[in-house]
Amino acid sequence: MDSSTHKVYHVHDFDSRQHLEHYFSDKSYMVFGDDFLNFLIENLRQVFAVGHINGDILVDLSVGSFIHHLYSASEFFKNIIVLKVNNKCIMELKRWVDERTGAFYWGHTSALLQEKEEISDQFEDKEGKVRSSIQHVVKYDLEKENITEPLVLPPADCVISALLLESVSKDQDDYIRYLRKFSGLLKPGGHLILIGGLETTYFTVGKDKFHAFTYDEGFIRKTLVEEGFIIDYCKVKERTAVSDLIDYKALIIISAHKEK
Template identity: 45%
Template sequence: MDPKPLKSYHLHGMDSRDFLKCYFEENNVFAEESLVMIMEQLHIALAAANVKGQTLIDISLGSIIHQLYTVSEFFNEITILKLNDTCILELNKWLNTRTGAFSWGHASKIVTQLQGIRGQEQEKEEKLKNSIKRIVKFNLNKKNLTDPVVLPQADCLLTAWLLDAICHNENDYIKNLRKMAKMLKPGGYFILIECLHGTYYTAGTERLHMFTCDESFITKTLTDERFVILSCKILERKVESDLIDHKQVIVLTAVKGND
């Protein structure tokens, strides 16, 4: 273990491109677990619950978007929230097809295979880009996370690998979950993707803090916060690597109860 203190994503930031290279490039050692299995479980869970709606807010770690290829089939308008300018810049490069943009073509292939429509990767790419209506910077210290922008409550809120990156204890987790939940309509869908039993992850040469939690803590917290859990899938880690030390990944869908 590196003896240097772990950095915190929300305090120190990270190199968004290094993060993508570590876990999300095509043919990466983590690609099966971080891309294929996640997109597959989202597809299964959303289809089984007959999830649908008009608006979705995504508030996820770094500049990842592969999860949105799947959910864009169920929601027409997507708002993406990001903590820092580098992630916004990275996303805008891809969104506007600029030179040097990270390629998500492999994610497009995965979703077309899941839907049995191979050969329509370009159409899926354009559909997702057209569904993204805005990218907004947010601040964890503000009551309204997107202040001065005021967003209407969404039909769905998706958060991937963010809560475990920005929280240092159980109180942090509950506080930040409550802030996020305010952006979701009562009866709206909540989608959570998160590592379990981890303490750190790596982006380039930097090691960053990960809040250690388990399935029981997450499900109890959501239940206490008046969410009704629809599905909960635990994916066991298979890849051996010192880039990250989690043991499992949770893919959970729930419905927000009345305030």
């Protein structure tokens, strides 16, 4: 399939359950555990534990309907507002939040975090903590000046975005434009945490290939600095997964705060 025929995440139909099965499940064929599960959980734990990132409101803008990147965040924020681009992603997430039949299983990820935190003598309900922290699940439109119109969100202490900017941006200008929209959700001095796949050109969901904007570490660092952010934490992990579902070369987690 030529890249010009790839679907676009926020424009075309997106199977959120298939996305979860491909990249985040506990199935034997899921080869991304070290990258999309272990790397995200471990580094986000460090970002929140040592970065003094906390407050009342965290806004999450991420691809699909995964939740394990919010485990550590839920320990430091009273309220999480999740923004989703389409109804399927909203329904998938709400099915899990409401503990309805057929919800995606996340027990393998909460167990992974407990192992890292060396919690053995007492069970801690990581998933329950995230559920109780998610106050709203809101649909958004990136092309609107206020992406949650007609709702006006309160300024956030932190915005976290995982694997989204490369999925919705066709080029550098798009990436910067959307980053500014995310930044606009922050309070002065607020924190932005970005998770991305470096040098990705596509990702697969079911039978469909989706477009991804290709960028490297230098680009994201330069862009954040030029947009008035001070970078506090950055970790890059070279790819270990062997699969043709997605062609990223490495993953990056980068945390920064906005100059007041």
